[in-house]
Amino acid sequence: xxxxxxxxxxxxxxxxxxxxxxxxxxxxxxxxxxxxxxxxxxxxxxxxxxxxxxxxxxxxxxxxxxxxxxxxxxxxxxxxxxxxxxxxxxxxxxxxxxxxxxxxxxxxxxxxxx
Amino acid sequence: xxxxxxxxxxxxxxxxxxxxxxxxxxxxxxxxxxxxxxxxxxxxxxxxxxxxxxxxxxxxxxxxxxxxxxxxxxxxxxxxxxxxxxxxxxxxxxxxxxxxxxxxxxxxxxxx
Numbered sequence: 682x683x684x685x686x687x688x689x690x691x692x693x694x695x696x697x698x699x700x701x702x703x704x705x706x707x708x709x710x711x712x713x714x715x716x717x718x719x720x721x722x723x724x725x726x727x728x729x730x731x732x733x734x735x736x737x738x739x740x741x742x743x744x745x746x747x748x749x750x751x752x753x754x755x756x757x758x759x760x761x762x763x764x765x766x767x768x769x770x771x772x773x774x775x776x777x778x779x780x781x782x783x784x785x786x787x788x789x790x791x792x793x794x795x
Numbered sequence: 796x797x798x799x800x801x802x803x804x805x806x807x808x809x810x811x812x813x814x815x816x817x818x819x820x821x822x823x824x825x826x827x828x829x830x831x832x833x834x835x836x837x838x839x840x841x842x843x844x845x846x847x848x849x850x851x852x853x854x855x856x857x858x859x860x861x862x863x864x865x866x867x868x869x870x871x872x873x874x875x876x877x878x879x880x881x882x883x884x885x886x887x888x889x890x891x892x893x894x895x896x897x898x899x900x901x902x903x904x905x906x907x
Contacts, residue, residue: 685838687838714894714895716897721899721900722899722900723884723897723898723899723900724839724884724897725897726894726895726896729894737894739894740894772838772839774838782827782829782844782888783829783841783844784841784895785841786831786838786839786840787838788836788837788838789837789838
């Protein structure tokens with residue numbers, strides 16, 4: 682019973698490039714959440730998606746960031762024209778229900794922008 | 796604004812001793828709380844949760860206490876082991892459609 686799978690584990694991009702982070706939720710989970718973590722900080726909510734729908738994107742920057750969770754395949758967090766300030770660990774979590782309880786987290790993607 | 800915060804950034808304990816990690820929350824409407832453990836290079840791992848209609852919940856070697864009067868949450872780890880060394884986060888949820896809000900985290904260091 683695989684957990685939440687994220688890839689890549691580490692991603693290095695130069696300023697101005699695009700970053701695509703992938704997340705496959707746990708089997709049977711249709712709710713996906715993306716969080717960002719800066720060094721020595723807590724996790725900050727970015728976006729909550731259910732299959733093919735964005736439920737809450739109140740934590741997403743208005744520009745350059747987008748997320749999707751298609752009917753087939755993993756959820757994708759996309760960052761266009763990355764800047765150094767985007768460097769962080771990005772975690773995906775999934776849950777079975779919409780109550781947002783007992784989130785199960787992946788191991789994260791560490792994004793480094795040069 | 797509403798926030799979840801931890802009193803101390805680091806905690807050092809002797810192996811075998813009990814650990815107590817404290818957390819203060821400010822949203823009186825929060826009705827669900829979780830403690831997560833995060834080891835280096837890994838994602839947060841669920842430890843234990845508690846609803847606001849309870850004041851204590853026990854797991855294996857861990858106990859969570861909730862004091863709604865002073866909006867305080869604590870995690871007690873019995874007989875702390877080296878494997879307990881990690882960053883611990885408290886998180887709160889207020890309502891079914893709200894987002895899980897994390898505190899800043901506290902580092903637990905276990906001395907052999």
